[in-house]
Amino acid sequence: MGGASLADRVIAGDRRAIARALSVVERGDEPARALVGALFPRTGRAHLVGLTGAGGVGKSTLIAALIAEWRRRDRTVGVVAVDPTSALTGGALLGDRVRMEEHHADRGVWVRSLATRGAAGGLAGATLDAARVLDAAGFEIVVVETIGVGQDELEVARAVETVVLVEAPNLGDDVQALKAGLLEIADLIVVGKADLPGTDRALATLRAMLHLAPGQPPPLLKASAATGQGVAALADAIDAHLAWLSADGRREQRARARARAELERLLRDELVRVALTRLGAPNLDQASALVASRQQDPYLVARDLIQRVLHRPEPRT
Amino acid sequence: MGGASLADRVIAGDRRAIARALSVVERGDEPARALVGALFPRTGRAHLVGLTGAGGVGKSTLIAALIAEWRRRDRTVGVVAVDPTSALTGGALLGDRVRMEEHHADRGVWVRSLATRGAAGGLAGATLDAARVLDAAGFEIVVVETIGVGQDELEVARAVETVVLVEAPNLGDDVQALKAGLLEIADLIVVGKADLPGTDRALATLRAMLHLAPGQPPPLLKASAATGQGVAALADAIDAHLAWLSADGRREQRARARARAELERLLRDELVRVALTRLGAPNLDQASALVASRQQDPYLVARDLIQRVLHRPEPRT
Secondary structure: OOHHHHHHHHHOOOHHHHHHHHHHHHHOOHHHHHHHHHHHHHOOOOEEEEEEEOOOOOHHHHHHHHHHHHHHOOOOEEEEEEEOOOOOOOOOOHHHHHHHHHHHHOOOEEEEEEEOOOOHHHHHHHHHHHHHHHHHOOOOEEEEEEEOOOHHHHHHHHOOOEEEEEEOOOOOHHHHHHOHHHHHHOOEEEEOOOOOOOHHHHHHHHHHHHHHOOOOOOOEEEOOOOOOOOHHHHHHHHHHHHHHHHHHHHHHHHHHHHHHHHHHHHHHHHHHHHHHHHHOHHHHHHHHHHHHOOOOOHHHHHHHHHHHHHOOOOOOO | OOHHHHHHHHHOOOHHHHHHHHHHHHHOOHHHHHHHHHHHHHOOOOEEEEEEEOOOOOHHHHHHHHHHHHHHOOOOEEEEEEEOOOOOOOOOOHHHHHHHHHHHHOOOEEEEEEEOOOOHHHHHHHHHHHHHHHHHOOOOEEEEEEEOOOHHHHHHHOOOOEEEEEEOOOOOHHHHHHOHHHHOOOOEEEEOOOOOOOHHHHHHHHHHHHHHOOOOOOOEEEOOOOOOOOHHHHHHHHHHHHHHHHHHHHHHHHHHHHHHHHHHHHHHHHHHHHHHHHHOHHHHHHHHHHHHOOOOOHHHHHHHHHHHHHOOOOOOO
16 A cells, blocks of 8 residues: 555544654665655644753653643644663553553543664654644644663754743753753753752752843743643744744744754765765775774765765865 | 874873874864874784663763772773763763763873764764774773663674663663663673662662573673672673684684774765865755755655766676
């Protein structure tokens, strides 16, 4: 069966087709790309929201509370959760997942975990494509939940429209510092678990950090999934950010920036694949041996390899 | 003045030249590459040790304690610390840095912080090249200290010979899970701050996680920079790993794998640079607009761009 008919069924909201399509795009291969191509004209209607932050800050429980709030407002919600699964640690976050899955009986909600196994580009691509499946299937809000502070995470966070950074009251200064890259791209910051002590101190620390940065600081909120406090205000703030985006062509401008970042990532991954194919394993092994034995430095060897890949001298710039 | 004469002075151990060379390689530009090329034949004598782990686990104080231990053993030590400096968080780790710098009066020690600003490839390249400067300058042990759990960090960690993963007694399960990628490449694991409560529980948790993984688990140690407990044993374990590496051609085999990873990174970065130059900003803007307006899907657009970069159809594979 072709990508097109699966795409049609996804667009019609067929839940078995959605499940199937999510499995297809996770593989990131040629059929995945064809399916995304078929779905692509029907994407762009959902509000893409990223919830990001370190492990243990309570992102999953906060998302569960937001889902309940959005459902009360008759909004449909899809969630793509990027799960740091490893042979060593499989299921560490299962408790939170299960809490989100209580919404599974509700046809206005879809929750999907993706494995983080595979290449960096693979993670960002699979996440974005899974969000596209849910967007094309008609979910009005699509949430991407990411964990961590690496380059991958920044790539995923930059692929959404509204970045919500979740902090916990009890995080130390060091951990805060690590998330600086995320702090800088956050559209909203929320201290979760706001029922715990330390919330006001965390808010004050964040406020101080944000005032050191240039430009208008993002809104700073607190919310507790345990008590429900602040969850409706967070949902309002997410809506308000979309309204702000929608004015003055900002949403289109950001869409172009996101498209450009995605094209650069696809170019990078594909060029590397082509390069490794053209060079072949024996040439790469030989080149690696030259460097390892210190007969030639890596920059010189890389330059030679590049010339071989491009099959002609690069124009002087 | 040319790279060669600076290289000669670095190799002779001239401290002003070393400082200058470290600044040059941090820029990662053409003079940096030329300098690394000139130093390259004199590298490979140092034992490259990575100390990695999350923020706040006490890596810097542990390195300071290791430096003192190595100096007692008459070994010279260079340190490259990758500092997550941000306009928002500058100096968050300054206390630890200062503690390391007490060794600065000692000519057998060199400590250098690198900024993490810039591209992912930039960080790994600058770190590795700074380690090469210290290696060429004759430091017997070169330590690379990295923070965090992202793709960058894995890249840096994979560029050393002995990966020491530092954990703290008080880290939760979630944070452990996030570091799974590092756990899998660790040659040694040490619970630092072992004077604090929770050390034995952390050791037990780590032991359990390691036994779930295939293969021989890495040695598991505990150390306290505060009391000095375990620091000599850690230095011994690092030496023992080098001895193990040096047998049966393992060190050469790993050097080839590291060289190959570096060549792939250099290929990737350079191909992207060539591609963006060949395509030009107007073409990229136009392509991004096509995707943003959903006239063409990103995979199709990326394929067209690739063909334009390569100037001819790619052979069917």
